[in-house]
Each structure stands twice: as structure tokens, then as C-alpha cells.
Amino acid sequence: MCNKSDIVNRLLADCPESRQSEAAVFAPANIALCKYWGKRDSELNLPVTDSLSLSLGSLGSHCTMRIHDGPADLVQLNGTTLPPDHPFVSRLTRFLNLFRQPPGRRFHIETVNTIPTAAGFASSASGFAAIVKALDAMHGWKLPERSLSILARLGSGSASRSLWQGFVHWHAGSGTDGMDSFAEPLPEQWTDLRIGLLILNSSRKTTGSTEAMRRTVETSALYDAWPRQVATDLAAIRQAIRDRDFQALGAAAEANALAMHATMMAARPAVLYWQPESVEAIQRVWSARADGLALYFTMDAGPNLKLLYREADRTTIEQQFDGLVTANPWQEREP
Amino acid sequence: MCNKSDIVNRLLADCPESRQSEAAVFAPANIALCKYWGKRDSELNLPVTDSLSLSLGSLGSHCTMRIHDGPADLVQLNGTTLPPDHPFVSRLTRFLNLFRQPPGRRFHIETVNTIPTAAGFASSASGFAAIVKALDAMHGWKLPERSLSILARLGSGSASRSLWQGFVHWHAGSGTDGMDSFAEPLPEQWTDLRIGLLILNSSRKTTGSTEAMRRTVETSALYDAWPRQVATDLAAIRQAIRDRDFQALGAAAEANALAMHATMMAARPAVLYWQPESVEAIQRVWSARADGLALYFTMDAGPNLKLLYREADRTTIEQQFDGLVTANPWQEREP
Numbered sequence: 001m002c003n004k005s006d007i008v009n010r011l012l013a014d015c016p017e018s019r020q021s022e023a024a025v026f027a028p029a030n031i032a033l034c035k036y037w038g039k040r041d042s043e044l045n046l047p048v049t050d051s052l053s054l055s056l057g058s059l060g061s062h063c064t065m066r067i068h069d070g071p072a073d074l075v076q077l078n079g080t081t082l083p084p085d086h087p088f089v090s091r092l093t094r095f096l097n098l099f100r101q102p103p104g105r106r107f108h109i110e111t112v113n114t115i116p117t118a119a120g121f122a123s124s125a126s127g128f129a130a131i132v133k134a135l136d137a138m139h140g141w142k143l144p145e146r147s148l149s150i151l152a153r154l155g156s157g158s159a160s161r162s163l164w165q166g167f168v169h170w171h172a173g174s175g176t177d178g179m180d181s182f183a184e185p186l187p188e189q190w191t192d193l194r195i196g197l198l199i200l201n202s203s204r205k206t207t208g209s210t211e212a213m214r215r216t217v218e219t220s221a222l223y224d225a226w227p228r229q230v231a232t233d234l235a236a237i238r239q240a241i242r243d244r245d246f247q248a249l250g251a252a253a254e255a256n257a258l259a260m261h262a263t264m265m266a267a268r269p270a271v272l273y274w275q276p277e278s279v280e281a282i283q284r285v286w287s288a289r290a291d292g293l294a295l296y297f298t299m300d301a302g303p304n305l306k307l308l309y310r311e312a313d314r315t316t317i318e319q320q321f322d323g324l325v326t327a328n329p330w331q332e333r334e335p
Numbered sequence: 336m337c338n339k340s341d342i343v344n345r346l347l348a349d350c351p352e353s354r355q356s357e358a359a360v361f362a363p364a365n366i367a368l369c370k371y372w373g374k375r376d377s378e379l380n381l382p383v384t385d386s387l388s389l390s391l392g393s394l395g396s397h398c399t400m401r402i403h404d405g406p407a408d409l410v411q412l413n414g415t416t417l418p419p420d421h422p423f424v425s426r427l428t429r430f431l432n433l434f435r436q437p438p439g440r441r442f443h444i445e446t447v448n449t450i451p452t453a454a455g456f457a458s459s460a461s462g463f464a465a466i467v468k469a470l471d472a473m474h475g476w477k478l479p480e481r482s483l484s485i486l487a488r489l490g491s492g493s494a495s496r497s498l499w500q501g502f503v504h505w506h507a508g509s510g511t512d513g514m515d516s517f518a519e520p521l522p523e524q525w526t527d528l529r530i531g532l533l534i535l536n537s538s539r540k541t542t543g544s545t546e547a548m549r550r551t552v553e554t555s556a557l558y559d560a561w562p563r564q565v566a567t568d569l570a571a572i573r574q575a576i577r578d579r580d581f582q583a584l585g586a587a588a589e590a591n592a593l594a595m596h597a598t599m600m601a602a603r604p605a606v607l608y609w610q611p612e613s614v615e616a617i618q619r620v621w622s623a624r625a626d627g628l629a630l631y632f633t634m635d636a637g638p639n640l641k642l643l644y645r646e647a648d649r650t651t652i653e654q655q656f657d658g659l660v661t662a663n664p665w666q667e668r669e670p
Contacts, residue, residue: 221563221564222561262598268590
């Protein structure tokens with residue numbers, strides 16, 4: 001059995017070190033088109049299945065990291081200093097414990113998220129990816145991308161996919177040490193593809209995704225079928241990307257999301273992230289599609305929808321869905 | 336391969352016949368606590384799994400049947416004569432074709448449903464059960480209950496469970512002729528148990544349950560796990576009935592309904608009977624339960640909820656859920 005420290009020590013062995021006083025980085029958020037749902041190892045965040053995501057362009061986490069002189073890490077989120085007992089600070093401190101060389105080193109972390117925090121908008125993915133990029137830059141390790149992805153995964157599973165723009169494939173791997181469980185970007189650029197955040201309900205989720213995954217894996221009879229579902233959907237999505245077949249991509253992503261929510265609904269007790277507004281929005285998407293619009297949705301561990309469409313339909317769709325925020329997965333900076 | 340005529344001829348062979356001019360009968364509607372979802376034979380309505388239901392007392396179908404002199408069957412539903420091309424008339428005429436002795440005999444059918452038609456309130460179950468009881472009474476066949484259940488099943492699967500009040504267990508059977516696929520009442524009477532209809536949305540369903548079942552069985556990867564789910568839930572429900580353990584009964588019934596909807600949600604295209612009001616009502620049930628009320632729900636192929644509670648909590652629950660109609664499964668007549 002490995003623990004996180006073993007993995008970090010292994011990846012950082014023989015790294016050069018040429019510390020800078022400060023590093024400032026950005027990592028995009030990502031939305032899975034083929035979902036990550038279920039861990040085979042909860043210590044190392046090793047997933048049961050592969051997953052495939054699309055980045056959110058300029059929506060993500062900006063992180064500035066410095067060496068800090070105080071007795072504890074100093075964490076600022078969106079301009080506010082968080083109290084030391086804040087859940088995010090505890091989680092971040094535990095993660096940073098893996099990287100204190102010399103022992104006792106403290107960090108000053110300033111994170112600014114350009115996406116809404118929590119409510120299923122995956123800010124922990126871009127947040128931990130940015131932390132790992134900042135650690136690498138500040139220490140001058142110059143780690144290969146595969147190693148960065150593995151380190152990010154130790155912070156939050158889906159952070160392994162947040163190091164790049166565009167399509168990213170996270171390989172589940174099969175080893176117990178997780179050294180073969182890393183993400184990598186796909187070569188395909190699909191430059192007119194868009195993903196939009198439809199914020200229906202910004203209340204924080206009632207069940208965290210780690211607990212929801214655990215309960216699904218342990219108690220949902222329907223979860224047995226999930227790995228087969230992912231294998232089918234992942235192949236369909238990769239083929240749709242090669243073919244630039246938007247309808248095939250959208251249909252597979254939407255069906256994969258519904259199947260993920262179905263596995264949770266059959267957990268005991270049930271996990272239901274849907275709100276009344278979620279069902280209403282699903283019906284609006286289906287109705288728009290029945291009227292001929294090329295529009296699909298996906299959903300994560302929260303009540304909000306993410307819409308998939310092409311640039312040519314963006315204006316029409318933004319008019320129909322009030323408050324929709326369009327992201328361009330191939331554009332890191334605001335236009 | 337058997338067809339419906341073969342089964343009818345087999346069951347009616349050697350029946351006495353002492354025709355009355357008219358028969359008037361009643362069959363209660365029923366709500367499955369462990370659901371029937373998926374057919375292994377769509378001609379004979381043979382189910383993939385067993386199921387277990389609770390009757391709705393005085394809510395069901397009153398049916399009066401007479402020999403009719405006209406050129407076609409005359410069908411009256413809730414006081415209105417239906418046109419010959421009405422879908423219900425076509426379906427009923429095809430069913431009655433199995434019973435025209437001498438050939439060419441026509442029937443005058445008057446059905447009055449005391450539950451809302453369609454919208455997942457199982458009026459076809461009580462409707463076909465009542466037709467079969469009326470045929471038996473009018474012709475003087477005096478068929479055993481098992482045969483009546485099989486004949487009702489040929490009209491509508493869940494009609495096999497609508498011949499009795501209280502708990503009814505429908506055995507899936509394994510034979511290709513369906514002679515071992517019949518329902519029978521359980522001996523247990525649980526006289527303070529109540530089931531309430533919560534009408535949230537009375538629009539007719541968009542996908543009929545036969546089509547929804549077919550699509551789920553053929554395209555939902557999660558359906559593979561459904562028979563195991565039913566086996567677990569059915570055992571838990573039967574044990575809860577023996578123990579008069581209301582919480583165990585409610586929890587198993589609610590989880591079984593959610594798992595059924597989960598299998599549909601993973602069909603392709605997805606089948607979603609939920610409306611925004613359904614999610615809102617689910618959350619209200621969960622919130623009331625978190626506040627200490629012994630209240631559970633089940634859902635069928637429609638947007639409405641059916642609530643499970645005990646007589647002692649009836650007034651409280653009727654006050655909290657506006658428009659709730661309480662049924663007493665052990666009371667056939669209005670009090």
C-alpha cells in the first residue's frame with residue numbers, strides 16, 4: 001500500500017531545485033463529458049474508470065504562491081483571507097504538508113476563481129491543478145506533465161485533468177501506486193465547440209461528491225453497470241471528436257451524465273443533486289433540440305446544467321437561456 | 336410460442352356457461368411497492384421480475400357489461416361514449432376479441448374510474464381487471480382467481496394484481512406460456528397502513544409505459560442490475576409486512592421506485608417522467624421525514640407521487656400536502 005507521501009517522494013526524487021520567491025499560474029476548470037464517478041482507492045484518488053473532459057478556457061483558478069514566514073499557511077480566496085479552521089484551508093494545508101521542504105515551510109496562497117465556487121462547478125479541480133503548477137514553478141522542479149497530473153490528482157481526482165485547455169483524457173490505470181493513473185490532452189482542437197454554464201441554483205451542495213461517490217459505489221446495485229457504460233460512452237466520444245460529429249458528441253455526453261445521476265439515485269440513501277429548476281432546464285434543452293437546435297447538456301455533482309453547443313448557435317442559445325456563461329475551451333484569456 | 340388466444344382457449348376449456356344479461360363489478364387500482372418494470376414477453380405481458388402491490392381500496396374501476404346488439408362494441412368511460420377510433424376503445428376491442436362466443440358478439444362496456452385516468456395512476460390495471468371480472472360474471476364461468484389474474488394480465492400486466500384488496504404478489508413465472516405468471520393476495524392485513532395520491536401534474540404522459548419499458552430493457556446498461564435490485568427489495572418488503580415494520584417497508588418501497596426511475600433515466604434516449612414539481616415534492620417528503628414524520632413515497636410511470644403513511648399521521652400529512660387523496664387498502668366502499 002502506498003500513501004500520498006510515497007508518491008510525492010518518488011516523483012520529486014532527483015528534481016533540480018532553483019526556487020523563485022513567487023510563482024503565478026492559471027489552471028482552467030474542466031467539465032467531464034464522460035464522467036469520473038467512483039474511486040478504487042480513496043487515499044490516492046484512483047478512479048474506477050477512465051474519464052474525458054473539456055476545459056473551460058478562461059474560467060478557472062489563478063494562483064499566486066509565495067514562501068510565508070508565519071506559523072501557518074496563509075490562504076486567500078477571491079480576495080478574502082480564510083480562517084485557519086475553514087474546510088478549504090484544512091484540505092489545502094494537508095495537501096501542502098506533502099511538499100514542505102525544508103520541513104516546517106509555510107506557504108502564502110492567493111487563489112482567485114473565475115468560476116462560481118462549489119455548486120458543482122469544479123473549482124477544486126482547477127484550484128488543485130493551479131497549486132501543483134505553482135509548486136512546480138516556485139521550486140523550479142520542471143516536472144513532466146504526467147507527474148504534474150499525478151500530483152494534482154492527489155489533491156482532487158478531477159484536478160488531474162485541469163492542467164490543459166481542450167479535451168483531456170484521464171486514464172484510470174490499474175496499478176496500486178497510481179503511477180499509471182494520469183491525464184493527458186488529446187491532440188484534436190475543435191475550435192467552434194462551446195460549453196456554457198447555466199447557473200440555476202447557487203446553494204452549496206448538501207452531499208459532497210466524495211461522500212456521494214462512496215455511497216454510490218458501496219450501496220447502488222446499478223453501479224455495477226457503470227464501468228461498461230463508461231467504456232461505451234468514452235469510445236463514442238473519442239470517435240465523435242475524431243469525426244467532429246457534434247450530435248454524436250452531445251448525445252453521448254448527455255446520456256453519460258444521466259447514467260451517472262441514475263447510479264446515485266439508486267444509492268441508499270439516494271443521492272439526488274437535482275432541484276426543480278434542473279428538471280425544468282432539462283426539459284427546455286430537450287424542447288429546443290426537438291425544435292432543431294443542436295444543443296445538449298451535461299451535469300455534475302450539483303443542480304446546475306452545462307450546455308454544449310457550437311459558436312454558430314451561441315447567440316441564439318444565450319438569448320434562450322438567461323444568465324448562461326459561455327466558455328471557449330481553446331481560449332485562455334478573456335477576448 | 337403461445338399467443339393470447341391459445342391461453343384464453345386453454346383457460347376457458349370446460350367452463351360452464353350460464354350467461355346473465357348483465358354484470359356489474361369493481362376492481363381496485365393498485366400501486367406497486369416493488370415495481371414491475373420490463374417484459375420478457377410483450378405479447379403475453381410476461382414480466383422480467385416478480386412485483387408486489389398495495390390496492391387503493393375504493394379507488395378503482397366500476398364496470399358494467401352487457402351483450403350489445405350494434406355492429407361494434409359500445410364503450411362508455413366516465414359517462415361519455417368514446418369514439419370507435421379512441422386508443423382505449425381500440426385496445427379494449429382487441430382484448431374483447433379474445434372472448435367473443437359466439438363469434439361476432441359485441442359488448443356494451445360502461446366503466447367509471449374513481450381515480451384520475453392516466454398520468455401514472457394505473458387506471459388500465461383496475462380497468463382490465465374489472466373487464467375480466469365482468470366477463471367471468473356475465474358468462475357464469477366461475478374461473479379460479481389464478482385464471483382471472485392470468486386473463487387480466489393479457490389486457491395489462493399490472494391488471495393481474497388488481498383483483499384483490501391489500502397486498503398482492505405477482506409471480507413472474509418462468510414458463511413461455513405464462514401459466515405460472517399470476518398474482519395472489521398476501522394473507523397479511525395491515526389495517527392502519529395508508530397510501531395517498533399526490534396529484535402534481537395531471538397532463539398525460541409523453542411516453543407510454545410499454546414503450547418506456549421496452550426502451551429501458553433494450554438500451555439501458557443499468558437495467559442489467561434491476562432483477563437483483565428487485566430480489567433484494569421484494570424480500571425486504573415481504574419481511575417488513577410480516578414484521579409490521581413501517582420504516583423498513585417505506586424505505587424499501589421508496590428506494591425501489593427511485594431505482595426503477597434510474598434505470599429509465601439511463602435508457603437511450605432517456606425516459607424522464609419527473610416534472611419540476613416531482614423533485615419539489617420528493618424534497619418535501621425527505622424534509623418532513625428529517626423532521627420525524629414517518630412518511631415515504633413511491634412513483635410510477637408519471638410525474639405524481641404516492642405517499643405511504645399510517646392512519647395516526649394521516650391528518651398531519653393531509654394538512655402538509657395539499658390535495659392529497661388518502662386511500663385505505665382494506666376498505667372497498669367509501670366510508
